[in-house]
Amino acid sequence: MNSSHPTSLKRTTMTKFKDLPLEILEKITAVPTLSTAEQRCARETCRLLKSALDPEFYGVFPLNCAIMASRDALQILQSLQPSREMWNKYARVLHIRWSRKSSEKFPCVVDPQAINDSEPDKDKKVELTTEFLHTMDRIDGVHWDVSFCIPIWLHRAVQETFAPRLPAITSLTLDMRETNPRFLPLFDLSHFGVENVRILRYKGIGGYPPKDSQIGTQLAHVVKSANSNLSVLDIHRLHANDSNLVWKALIGLFENQEESLMPELKLEELRTDTITFELIRFLAMYRGIGIKCLHLQEDGYNCVLGRTDSLLDLFNRHILPRHATILQRLSFGSVYESRWSFGNHWARRLPRLIHKGGLLKLTELAVSLNEKGVIDPSVYGRQTLDSDNGPPMVHTLLSLVPSFPRLERLSISISIPQGYRKSSGCGTHRWTHISRMRNSIVQDIQDFRLGREQRAALLSETLTIAVSWDMKVLFVLVPVPSTESETREEVDGEYMFMSVKAN
Numbered sequence: 001m002n003s004s005h006p007t008s009l010k011r012t013t014m015t016k017f018k019d020l021p022l023e024i025l026e027k028i029t030a031v032p033t034l035s036t037a038e039q040r041c042a043r044e045t046c047r048l049l050k051s052a053l054d055p056e057f058y059g060v061f062p063l064n065c066a067i068m069a070s071r072d073a074l075q076i077l078q079s080l081q082p083s084r085e086m087w088n089k090y091a092r093v094l095h096i097r098w099s100r101k102s103s104e105k106f107p108c109v110v111d112p113q114a115i116n117d118s119e120p121d122k123d124k125k126v127e128l129t130t131e132f133l134h135t136m137d138r139i140d141g142v143h144w145d146v147s148f149c150i151p152i153w154l155h156r157a158v159q160e161t162f163a164p165r166l167p168a169i170t171s172l173t174l175d176m177r178e179t180n181p182r183f184l185p186l187f188d189l190s191h192f193g194v195e196n197v198r199i200l201r202y203k204g205i206g207g208y209p210p211k212d213s214q215i216g217t218q219l220a221h222v223v224k225s226a227n228s229n230l231s232v233l234d235i236h237r238l239h240a241n242d243s244n245l246v247w248k249a250l251i252g253l254f255e256n257q258e259e260s261l262m263p264e265l266k267l268e269e270l271r272t273d274t275i276t277f278e279l280i281r282f283l284a285m286y287r288g289i290g291i292k293c294l295h296l297q298e299d300g301y302n303c304v305l306g307r308t309d310s311l312l313d314l315f316n317r318h319i320l321p322r323h324a325t326i327l328q329r330l331s332f333g334s335v336y337e338s339r340w341s342f343g344n345h346w347a348r349r350l351p352r353l354i355h356k357g358g359l360l361k362l363t364e365l366a367v368s369l370n371e372k373g374v375i376d377p378s379v380y381g382r383q384t385l386d387s388d389n390g391p392p393m394v395h396t397l398l399s400l401v402p403s404f405p406r407l408e409r410l411s412i413s414i415s416i417p418q419g420y421r422k423s424s425g426c427g428t429h430r431w432t433h434i435s436r437m438r439n440s441i442v443q444d445i446q447d448f449r450l451g452r453e454q455r456a457a458l459l460s461e462t463l464t465i466a467v468s469w470d471m472k473v474l475f476v477l478v479p480v481p482s483t484e485s486e487t488r489e490e491v492d493g494e495y496m497f498m499s500v501k502a503n
Contacts, residue, residue: 058083058090060143061136063158065098065150068129074121077128084132091136093171096158098147098178122153126161129154133162141171141199146179146187155183159191168193170229172222173201176215177237181205184213189222197226201234204242206299216242220249227253228263234271237299247278254285264288273299273335275311283319290326295366298334308338316349324358333368335470337415342367347396354403362404366411369393371433374440394444401459408462412441414469438474441467445477 034042067076080087144158169192176184184205200222204215216238223230223246235243254262265288272279275298283291296315298308334340346367353359373393394412401407414437420430445465467475 054086055090058086060093060095061087061091061133061139063094063096063129063154065096065145065147065154068125068154069149069151073125074128077125077132080132084135087132088135088138090138092138093141093143094133094136094139094158094162095143095145096150096154097143097145098149122151126153126157130157130161133158134165137167139166140169141173142169142192143171143173144175146174146176146183150179150183152186155186159188163191166193168196170196171199172197173199175203176205177203179205181213184215187215187218189218194222195225196229197222198229199232200226200230201232202236202238204237204239206237207239213242216245220245224249224252227265229266231266232269233267234269236271236273238274240274240276243272243274244276244278247276247282250282251278251285254287262287267291269293271295271331273297275315275340277307277311277314280311280314280319283315284322286322291323292326293329294323294327295329295331296340297331297368298336298338298340308340312339316345320349321353321356321358324353324356326361327359328361329364329366330359330362331364331366331411333366333413334415335368336418336420337370338418340368341370341373341415342393342397343370343373344396347400350400351403359404361406363406364409364411365404365407366413367397368413368415369397369437369441370415371417371437374437374444392440392444394441395448398445398448398459401463407460409464409466411466411468414438414441414467434469434474438467438469442475 067073172189172192172194176187200219202219219235219238219242223233227250235246238246250265253265265286267286268289268291270283270291270293272295275296332340332346333342339345350359370393397410397412401410414434416430416433420433445467449459465477466473
């Protein structure tokens with residue numbers, strides 16, 4: 001059985017083949033049994049393979065900020081000219097990104113933190129970049145990793161020169177996790193035509209934004225302009241004050257409107273880690289195609305302190321029942337321990353919804369678990385296992401699996417105790433906590449699967465169970481069509497495969 005992940009193995013194999021010395025490649029191709037016709041066929045196959053890969057390869061035009069800020073930028077831009085026709089023909093997405101490897105290979109010639117940069121050959125680079133971009137009239141998607149080292153001239157060239165010439169884009173992804181808060185006021189979405197946006201994804205810097213940042217207002221403008229086209233809305237690490245502007249913009253589409261005049265939205269996927277009353281209001285007023293994917297993950301940056309219980313109660317009473325019959329993917333939980341994590345209150349709520357015909361279409365369920373529902377007090381000195389002194393919460397969760405007839409994947413994430421937020425030793429404590437939680441959850445899963453025959457039979461033969469923390473998969477149980485189940489465990493970025501017997 002392979003000892004590495006299939007995707008990474010394929011990438012490594014292709015890279016190593018490409019980097020083989022010419023002498024070895026010549027030996028591979030110099031097979032004496034190949035006739036001239038067979039050699040011609042091999043060459044034609046390679047040519048067809050290259051042509052088949054062209055749309056995929058040239059489909060995304062990457063603007064690497066690290067390269068654009070280097071002293072070699074002008075030479076690299078000029079080297080792209082021969083392939084310009086191919087980019088013009090196939091490019092559909094502009095990806096502005098920052099690469100750590102490129103930043104090491106091409107050192108910046110200016111201070112990346114300087115607002116007023118004065119790079120050598122800046123005017124020539126602006127001219128070549130805008131000239132190159134202006135011919136790509138098929139681009140309808142922008143993926144922008146707003147990095148801290150993006151040259152200001154490139155920032156302005158894309159926004160003020162390129163964006164106004166684009167037709168209305170259909171996909172917009174903004175990732176600001178690597179930027180400096182001082183750069184946020186420079187960011188302006190008003191240059192983009194956004195009335196046709198179907199997919200909007202945003203990942204911010206977390207915490208309080210600068211006072212002169214308009215990112216909340218600009219995102220609100222996008223969702224309001226694209227209201228009838230928007231199908232995917234993914235908002236993460238945006239402060240509650242800014243996120244409320246987004247939800248209020250959507251609420252305004254329904255508020256004080258006659259029912260016949262209310263728009264029919266097409267929103268099918270909503271993901272956010274900012275849970276506020278305005279979000280609950282929007283979900284309660286939503287009118288249109290049913291939301292099939294709902295991901296609510298209370299985040300440490302944006303949680304409304306002291307309001308978790310009231311928000312959760314509103315969600316359980318009014319929101320989840322409203323969307324339960326349509327939902328195919330449901331995710332709820334908390335980065336830091338709270339009642340949003342799975343507990344006995346959820347174990348009582350979910351069966352009631354199912355009894356009323358809800359959640360029967362669910363194929364993916366993701367929850368988080370608090371420490372007191374997992375860690376055995378006899379091992380770690382905890383006073384209580386959970387609030388009701390019942391069985392491990394993992395067993396309670398797995399016992400609900402038969403209630404979801406179409407469930408294919410169950411994801412369990414680890415919540416962090418509130419006391420580790422500002423603790424001076426939070427790093428060590430956190431990793432100790434994650435390790436203990438992971439071991440306990442995995443052990444509970446194995447005990448459940450290998451326990452009494454009638455209980456183990458509750459798990460579907462097609463169910464995948466994953467344990468994770470902060471989007472990093474720590475353990476995956478993948479069923480295979482045999483008497484054994486294959487378990488894949490990720491350690492330091494690599495996958496180890498093992499076999500776990502099913503009872």
